Amino acid sequence: MIAHNKEPVTLSQWDALLLESLRNLGWSEDELLRRVHAGELPADDSQFQFDYSRLTELAGSHPSDFEQAVRQGYRIKYNTLRGIASWIRLALGQEPQLLLEPGRESVICAFHAEEHARLASVLSYGWVVRKDSSASTEEKTVYLIEPLIRG
Incomplete structure (x- = not known):
C-alpha cells in the first residue's frame, strides 16, 4: 500500500497572520481551537487591528481544514512582500528588511535552520528563498525571499 502525503491546507495570507497572532498568546493547540470555535477571542490592539471573528467563521465552515492548519501546518495561497514580512514578524518574532527597489523586490532576514524550514x-508558490552568503553569521544564515519570476 502506498502512503500518500496529504497536501497541506491552504490559508489566505490574512488568515495565516490571524492564526500566527493567536499563537503568540501562548495557548496550546487545543486551547486555540476551542477558543476559535467558541468565538472567545481577544480584541487586538496591535498595528494590525486583527478581527479574529474571521477565524471563527473559517473554523465553522471548514473545521477539519482549520484543525489541520493549526496542528500540522498550512501553505499560504498567495503571498505579497509585505505579507511575508508581517508573517515573519508574527510567526518567527524577527524584524525583516524589505527591499522595494523595482526589479529587486525582496524580503531579507536571518534565520536558524528550523525557522528557514518553517x-x-x-510560502505560496512563486517565491524562492535563497541564501545571501555575503551577509550570514555563524549563528544564522541571511536569506532573500524573492518572487520566482520578476515582472
Whole structure:
C-alpha cells in the first residue's frame, strides 16, 4: 500500500497572520481551537487591528481544514512582500528588511535552520528563498525571499 502525503491546507495570507497572532498568546493547540470555535477571542490592539471573528467563521465552515492548519501546518495561497514580512514578524518574532527597489523586490532576514524550514513550508508558490552568503553569521544564515519570476 502506498502512503500518500496529504497536501497541506491552504490559508489566505490574512488568515495565516490571524492564526500566527493567536499563537503568540501562548495557548496550546487545543486551547486555540476551542477558543476559535467558541468565538472567545481577544480584541487586538496591535498595528494590525486583527478581527479574529474571521477565524471563527473559517473554523465553522471548514473545521477539519482549520484543525489541520493549526496542528500540522498550512501553505499560504498567495503571498505579497509585505505579507511575508508581517508573517515573519508574527510567526518567527524577527524584524525583516524589505527591499522595494523595482526589479529587486525582496524580503531579507536571518534565520536558524528550523525557522528557514518553517518559512519555506508556508510560502505560496512563486517565491524562492535563497541564501545571501555575503551577509550570514555563524549563528544564522541571511536569506532573500524573492518572487520566482520578476515582472
